[in-house]
Amino acid sequence: MKWTGRHWITGDTVVITCTEDGRIKRMESSDQRSNVWIGPGLIDIQVNGAGGFNLNDIAARPITALGVLNTLRTYGITRFCPTVITGTKDRMLNSIHAITRACEIDGFMEYSTIGIHVEGPFISVDDGPRGAHNRDWVRDPNWDEFLEWKRVSNGRIKKVTLAPEKPGAIEFIKRLVDCGVIAAIGHSSATEEEIQRAIEAGATLSTHLGNGAHPYIKRHPNYIWAQLAADSMWAGLIPDGFHLPPSTLKVMVRTKGRKAILTSDASQLCGMLPGRYKTYDNGEVVLEPSGLLHLAHTHDILAGSATPLYVGISNMVKFGISNLGEAINMASLHAAELFDIAHQGVGTLCEGGPADVMIYNADEIESGGPIKILKTICKGQIVYSDADA
Template identity: 35%
Template structure:
């Protein structure tokens, strides 16, 4: 039996006491007012990450993916989707085969294809050379060959064939997300009605809101979709993070990193989807036009920033763990600190800086 002591953050409360672990499972929460000031949260679940520690998910390289996942695990992310950017179909298909062993051994939670079926008008840092309208043949092959591996795909709902594509993803148990879109309010709601359940990095890569045409942001907030938030204080002002959480609640908002390989690395020149990225003062931008190109965020940083923005700690922990675990259908297994769930545990200091990480009860090496 392993015991972790401090302020235990459950989905509904903070309990000072001891978290008892029995092997790979949480056995009990034992209240004790003398347990200390460490903050204990569930392992983070990141739905949207392109790499970190100098390694990328975007090329379909299994060694690079394993190293990127290990980097983020040291920052508390115990479940991660490997996010690719818009790519040729051959790369998408090969990534399914390359990453399957990593999904089977638990290194990855699956693949998120962010594109290539996205709006050229709102492509952001997506490579415009690879953007195209949805192909049912491509999608069918990916979700069939990638059963259990392909977990999410981002689509712009206004594109020809997009609603059918969203329905096909839904029917195969793949999360359909709306993002990089120039959709109207009505087109956005049509995407949700077709089966989309996630908003890819809300606000970013989307038509701005206007009082006579609310567009995708208001369309998504007024729907049933769960919205991703990049709480790095670059993609979103802290006040916007607080506003969205107050509007939709922590059960419809998730923290994501959108991190690239430059995360945890020095400033300099990097590459994303075949385009040069310049990182300066930890902000990543395309060299060609200055568009924000992913982030250098980790999930522990996202949690700290959300709390600093005024989001209650219990809500921020739900957004970082519980809500994304539910979206992936893993909430009966992980995503919260409760007896019977997997012992994915992050021990933070009082300032929410990681002290140690356990995944399935096993300590994660610090370096």
């Protein structure tokens, strides 16, 4: 297989040839003109659902996870972290089992799943930091419960988000790190001192920094500043234009630099039509025509995101925060570096690396529109092609 397009960083035309086993054999410069761009497949480290498929529904099955994967392919995503959020023990185990079975029966699902992200239930019970997570299902860290997740997933749990102020959380973080699991801080009302203790215990990621927070907090110090100032911490940032104002997003990206990761936090309503929906995990929610997704009883509490990651990276240009190539790196290479798989060629395009490729049109970028995904190539195979491509 061979693909031609303008390099996502340099703008020069390149021709990529891949091997039969799905790796890049050659990437060569070309004098021919191209109207399309070529870059690495996007990596989304937080996906709760998409295209009407909810990983956190009580009725989630392997076909649910495969539906999410197929939807993500239309967004240029080649790898992701399916995310299981706060729920009853049985519902969370069912979600983990559904994702695991999907990986076991579908080779592309296994390949595309970096690892399962469990967000909660060991989070703050406070309104604001709890976000849209159901208060009735919030509980204290329990290592036996984690071991059950690990058993059901056959070791696929790679990231856990929790609040460091919870009883036993610091020791829990240490044990996660010992198991090779990324410990992330999120949905927390921790003090600056508690944040620091979590970092010393091994926490390395802020889950959707700036969100899952009180609407009003002390200007300083607070748990957002404490995480933003921690040089060792990666930060997941949602660039949909609703979770973070452009000015806040810009400051966070500037501060975190190479440790800024763009993610969608996509819900099952990502890609769906505006309207009022009833969901298992959040009850009634409203998807506004603008793309804002919130709980039906309040505009102030977001219910995840309905904005695909490729729109988010396009927003980075629209907001004047970065150029498109830099934004793509924040949604691919930086994520690969967090999971320590960048050395394998994941998150970029290089000879010998995996042929995970996104081909796109950027004609609307200058006028403030999103890129258009034309083809998504995963492990050297075309898994999505736009009808007009």
